[in-house]
Amino acid sequence: MSEPIEAYLWATPNSNRVSILLEELGLAYRVRGVNIRKREQFAPEILALNPYGKIPIVTIGEGSSRRVLFESGAILIHFAETYRRFLPATGPARAETLAWLMVVLTGLGPMMGQAHHWTELAPEKPEAAIKHTVGLVDRVARVLDGRLATHRHLAGDYSIADIAAFPWIARPHWGLIELERFPNLKRWHDELAERPAVRRGMDQPEGVRLG
């Protein structure tokens, strides 16, 4: 029997990366909701799993053999390698997939997170911060759109690079992205949104909506 998997998530883009991949792999997992708006990520039991106090976190196994994974990129790579799916095993194709994964992990996600903070969450709305962060989101969206003009997916076949990007692009308003301005990104988004595993993954934790 396979080891139990627990996924500590909330209805956030980085969490949905993990739930999409677990759904794509057909793995059984139990969702543990961590409400970041209630600052539950700083509870001692969460900090004991990830000292950074961020989700997603995944545990595999039980008792003394339990392993803990955090950082969405590390979690995606771990499962992709374990099940040999959504990431080429070796060579240039693997490097290319990892390169686009890194663009998404370091460019798209953090910039959209900051843009969302300044345009929506922060009580004050400093013009310079909004202009700066929305400009950086626009830059990476243009790069992804350009790439997808000549490629069906970000790198080779559907991969963890696409899975990492999708939950952010599915919330375009967080970075003031108008998908109509990025027709290739929109085509890619609409295609992935039809995948049953993507739909199920985007629905986790069930019944929770962050906006």
Ligand SMILES: N[C@@H](CCC(=O)N[C@@H](CS)C(=O)NCC(=O)O)C(=O)O
């Ligand atoms: N680099 C981390 C970022 C994780 C992250 O920022 N998660 C957000 C939710 S999407 C979070 O936990 N926010 C609460 C906080 O930062 O305290 C990853 O990719 O897993």
